Amino acid sequence: MDSRKLKILQAVVDEYIVSGEPVGSKAIMKHVKASSATIRNEMAELEKQGYLEQPHTSAGRVPTYTGFRLYVDTLMERSSLSDDEKRMLDGMLDRNASTEEELVSSASLALSQLTKCASVVASSAPKFSLISKVEVIPTGKRMYVILMITSGGTIKNKVCRLEFDLTNDQLQFLDSYLSEHLEGVPVDEISDETFEKLKTAMGAYMMSLTPLLSELFTLAKEMTAQDIKLSGAKNLLTCKDFDQTEIINFLDSDNRREIMRFVDDSFSGLQVTFSPEHDGFVIHNSSVITAPFKKGGRTAGALGLIGPMRIDYAKFIPYLEYFSQRITDLLEERGETEEDE
Amino acid sequence: MDSRKLKILQAVVDEYIVSGEPVGSKAIMKHVKASSATIRNEMAELEKQGYLEQPHTSAGRVPTYTGFRLYVDTLMERSSLSDDEKRMLDGMLDRNASTEEELVSSASLALSQLTKCASVVASSAPKFSLISKVEVIPTGKRMYVILMITSGGTIKNKVCRLEFDLTNDQLQFLDSYLSEHLEGVPVDEISDETFEKLKTAMGAYMMSLTPLLSELFTLAKEMTAQDIKLSGAKNLLTCKDFDQTEIINFLDSDNRREIMRFVDDSFSGLQVTFSPEHDGFVIHNSSVITAPFKKGGRTAGALGLIGPMRIDYAKFIPYLEYFSQRITDLLEERGETEEDE
């Protein structure tokens, strides 16, 4: 493809990103040394090739999804971060966060504030992390709390209401059995089979303990479930590129699944995807940028940005990259002092 | 005040609630035996008295806040629930909920779905509940989890990252000290003084344990903090009586405080308040209905509904009352089988 045509396409996208309105041939003259007539001819061809489109006959051109794709993949010139910017981004990260989750959340919050978009954190299920503690604690009559902690530092608990109170015997047996057989086991190894095995191992206590075990089992499942957290979702509402009712529906729906779909395969590296590439067009006219972060050498999750297709890629992609790099670094630092996991 | 005038006011409000548009004199004729001219005269007077107002000269009348006040306080005819309705409401309540929180949440969710409004739950801080368990659990290097459970069944935990690892001695000492001196203590008795006392009691361990204690202390504070949960907030966005940007701002702001303000004094009984009565007009044109529920004879929280001023009071107030009654009953039933608290 003609190099001038590419330049024109780039100019159209650049211009469209800042203005949000169809771009005419005259506006392009600032970027490309050619007359408006020439540019018009080229734009007509770019339209035939599917990179641009006209909302109506007498309007300027708007990049199509294919146009954005090309722009992001090869045309765009990423701006690199100034030291000032780096300092600012660093300042927004919560370095005192005591958990990985808090650290990543702070990055997500910062992103959503800086970009006025929604930001998402997908903590990949720490499948490789081990159960470091399981405990059943009686609280009030017939009420029990199951507590589970992993080596990764995740803590979850579940309240369980039984039909009958447990005897001390039962409780002690359960407690010692659980600590002996579950602690040190990778969370993702808790399967239906382990559940069955556990049940039979209870022997005479089986009847009374089964409800507790089943709760314990679902708790373990929740542990391995990939978690997703959205921040700044409200920003999407005020973004005029989106259809408000569509956004409301999106926020209403349980969007975890929806989001997961297009965050999932981003774990290998920075990635930009557009709504036509997301199954079922979750939000029309949107794009998603994701960057993975690592922990102990393995991808531990991803940081994402959900915004309109005309988001300022050149500026925000570096933000995202910087955050994911810093998170990786910080987790590394910490990892050195914790040998388990 | 003239009885016919009251009837007319009632008719205007009734009509306005269903239509959402200014009500003309002709529409009132269906409800009041009088000619449109008579009704017009009366309406003009009601306007002078401040109960009605006209958006513009040639439009019908809209009730003012004062009009709504009078309507809700004395005019309105509450519909009573049919058996079918009761069954439906019962069905929406999660009777298997293992915690009070889950139970009340299910009611709140149901309310927001039925009314297409936002619903709020304010669990009054269970000040009278006791700490039934405090535990410090090591997880990974320098990482500790503080776990606190109250007799009411609330569980909270906090991750704490220390500068140095604790010795077994320190940990054991802390654990036994905490269980001895904190378990059985009402959560709201944990004050700055207890914190100081705790610190000095640590003796030689003080230096190393203080960070943990301070986290423990904030955890206890969080326990007594009144909690508020909003469901169906999105409904407010689609409600055409509200200014969208105002709603977005409201959702953006940390609305707990805002909401608390007008839920707080509702703990004595069912109550309807209007936005002009809420400090700072949190949302223009809104009204809030709240109903308290009890536990062990004491008010334990309130269920609330946030909607437009033209919400269907006659229908929804009974819903709210029914839910709060059922919750009170269910908590009572459970209370009987749990003697503590």
Next chain:
DNA sequence: ATTAGCACTCGGAGAGTATGAGTGCTAACA
């Protein structure tokens, strides 16, 4: 005191018009 009748008001919908940004095409030019 109530009501029928009437003139008046005013927001909102619809039609017609002007504007101007932007196009495609043609013909001239380097």
Next chain:
DNA sequence: TGTTAGCACTCATACTCTCCGAGTGCTAAT
């Protein structure tokens, strides 16, 4: 042959104007 100036054409947007009708207040009759 690729580029450009010029021009006629298109069409969304904004604006004005008019009409309509729901609803009012007032007056005079009941």
